Amino acid sequence: MGGVNPYIKPAEATLPTNKYRVTFLPDGKVVEVDPAKLPYGRNGLAGSILDLAHAAGVKLDHSCGGVCACSTCHVIVKEGLETCNEATDDEMDMLDEARSVTTESRLGCQCVPDGTKDVVVEIPSWNRNLVSEEE
Numbered sequence: 001m002g003g004v005n006p007y008i009k010p011a012e013a014t015l016p017t018n019k020y021r022v023t024f025l026p027d028g029k030v031v032e033v034d035p036a037k038l039p040y041g042r043n044g045l046a047g048s049i050l051d052l053a054h055a056a057g058v059k060l061d062h063s064c065g066g067v068c069a070c071s072t073c074h075v076i077v078k079e080g081l082e083t084c085n086e087a088t089d090d091e092m093d094m095l096d097e098a099r100s101v102t103t104e105s106r107l108g109c110q111c112v113p114d115g116t117k118d119v120v121v122e123i124p125s126w127n128r129n130l131v132s133e134e135e
């Protein structure tokens with residue numbers, strides 16, 4: 001899926017201008033983000049954690065296709081949260097529906113690191129999509 005949610009104000013984000021790395025926990029899979037290749041796919045904001053997860057072959061659930069209309073892409077940004085765009089009110093509203101939210105919680109489809117620092121992201125066990133989907 002993928003697309004635009006016409007009912008929300010689009011999130012603002014600064015895309016990276018240099019390569020950086022994202023580590024996905026618990027598996028420890030690492031993706032080196034190349035700004036020249038963004039977006040990698042069609043789900044979520046360009047350069048979002050969801051976009052990067054798919055590039056790394058990491059399964060992250062995304063029931064609404066990455067348009068900030070569910071909370072299935074909930075992730076916890078363990079390191080580098082300060083390099084990510086600010087969460088919008090719409091994202092915070094959706095996060096209210098997620099399980100076990102922490103102060104480091106974000107929606108993977110709306111969270112875009114700017115590449116000034118490497119990032120470590122934990123995907124909660126209930127958000128790991130065990131079924132491969134066609135992109």
Ligand code: FES
Nearest residue numbers: 062064066073109
């Ligand atoms: S995939 Fe639905 S809010 Fe991110």
